[in-house]
Amino acid sequence: MDLQLFTIGQLSKQTGCKVPTIRYYEGIELLPNPPRTEGGQRRYNAHHLQTLRFICHGRELGFPIKAIRELLELDQFQQDSRASTEDGCHRADQIALEHLHRIERKIDQLSGLRDELKMMINACKSGDNHSCQVMSVLADHQLCQHSHGAADDNE
Amino acid sequence: MDLQLFTIGQLSKQTGCKVPTIRYYEGIELLPNPPRTEGGQRRYNAHHLQTLRFICHGRELGFPIKAIRELLELDQFQQDSRASTEDGCHRADQIALEHLHRIERKIDQLSGLRDELKMMINACKSGDNHSCQVMSVLADHQLCQHSHGAADDNE
DNA sequence: ACTTGAACCTCTAGCTACTATAGGTTTTAT
DNA sequence: ATAAAACCTATAGTAGCTAGAGGTTCAAGT
Ligand SMILES: [Zn+2]
Ligand SMILES: [Zn+2]
Ligand SMILES: [Zn+2]
Ligand SMILES: [Zn+2]
Numbered sequence: 001m002d003l004q005l006f007t008i009g010q011l012s013k014q015t016g017c018k019v020p021t022i023r024y025y026e027g028i029e030l031l032p033n034p035p036r037t038e039g040g041q042r043r044y045n046a047h048h049l050q051t052l053r054f055i056c057h058g059r060e061l062g063f064p065i066k067a068i069r070e071l072l073e074l075d076q077f078q079q080d081s082r083a084s085t086e087d088g089c090h091r092a093d094q095i096a097l098e099h100l101h102r103i104e105r106k107i108d109q110l111s112g113l114r115d116e117l118k119m120m121i122n123a124c125k126s127g128d129n130h131s132c133q134v135m136s137v138l139a140d141h142q143l144c145q146h147s148h149g150a151a152d153d154n155e
Numbered sequence: 156m157d158l159q160l161f162t163i164g165q166l167s168k169q170t171g172c173k174v175p176t177i178r179y180y181e182g183i184e185l186l187p188n189p190p191r192t193e194g195g196q197r198r199y200n201a202h203h204l205q206t207l208r209f210i211c212h213g214r215e216l217g218f219p220i221k222a223i224r225e226l227l228e229l230d231q232f233q234q235d236s237r238a239s240t241e242d243g244c245h246r247a248d249q250i251a252l253e254h255l256h257r258i259e260r261k262i263d264q265l266s267g268l269r270d271e272l273k274m275m276i277n278a279c280k281s282g283d284n285h286s287c288q289v290m291s292v293l294a295d296h297q298l299c300q301h302s303h304g305a306a307d308d309n310e
Numbered sequence: 311a312c313t314t315g316a317a318c319c320t321c322t323a324g325c326t327a328c329t330a331t332a333g334g335t336t337t338t339a340t
Numbered sequence: 341a342t343a344a345a346a347c348c349t350a351t352a353g354t355a356g357c358t359a360g361a362g363g364t365t366c367a368a369g370t
Contacts, residue, residue, distance in 0.1 A: 039336045089287035100272040117255040132244035134251045
């Protein structure tokens with residue numbers, strides 16, 4: 001098995017991951033270096049495909065690269081050593097839980113912003129003010145209802 | 156009026172905006188260049204302070220720099236020309252509305268991820284599986300309930 | 311007047327996760 | 341044999357800052 005080889009373009013189609021992104025993942029050593037043809041083109045096998053799917057799905061679920069890297073290592077470790085799945089599961093769950101918390105904090109923060117924005121916009125639409133509420137609120141946080149606490153964020 | 160001058164550190168304390176960030180805003184021509192002392196240090200006036208407050212508040216509310224730039228220009232334009240506030244308000248509201256939509260899309264996307272993550276984690280906690288559900292789901296999107304549609308995003 | 315230390319200055323590089331472009335080579339099909 | 345499609349590397353750009361190095365200026369105290 002593992003006899004079928006894929007070009008980078010085929011891998012891209014199978015996973016939905018763009019070609020430059022695949023090369024990028026190789027560059028940061030997330031995806032192992034594939035063998036090359038004599039001419040220097042990459043040829044992937046089924047294992048690469050599986051790994052890339054894992055990576056892409058992790059990214060789609062919003063996991064940072066760092067987390068995906070650790071999850072891949074856990075996976076590798078388990079396959080290598082046949083260690084009890086318990087520890088790996090524990091750590092994987094922990095990583096997922098941290099990610100869940102980040103997301104929940106982010107949702108809370110964005111919900112606050114959403115409410116604030118709705119209020120400004122509605123105040124303008126109702127048109128009782130001679131000046132734009134959007135501009136006024138931007139100029140003066142006192143007019144805000146919430147504090148839009150800045151969670152450190154990305155994605 | 157406008158006689159009181161502030162150092163960049165004082166401006167920083169007044170707004171909560173970090174010193175390098177203030178210099179960064181100047182570099183991208185968002186905040187106008189302040190006059191300098193003979194020795195080359197920046198000295199700001201009340202107008203700079205007001206502008207920086209506007210910028211920082213806009214950022215706290217999640218507006219991209221590009222939007223803030225346009226909002227500042229609207230503000231400037233109105234003060235210069237005493238044009239009817241109507242048009243400015245209309246455009247400002249439009250910008251705010253676009254931002255609101257971005258945020259709502261983002262909240263929707265994150266809510267999907269949150270649900271997905273909760274499901275994986277719970278499946279692991281219930282412990283009926285001999286394998287880690289977090290790992291399994293990552294390896295196979297088929298096990299997902301949602302499609303985690305990737306809205307283009309930032310912040 | 312002189313010294314000290316905090317605050318200031320510029321410049322460059324780094325962060326996340328890609329994406330785009332330029333300019334060239336390999337593969338595959340006709 | 342030729343030509344198009346797909347591949348290659350390398351570099352720079354995206355957003356919005358932040359950190360560091362290495363040097364200068366300012367204001368206060370003696
Ligand atoms: Zn308005
Ligand atoms: Zn506010
Ligand atoms: Zn688990
Ligand atoms: Zn999925």
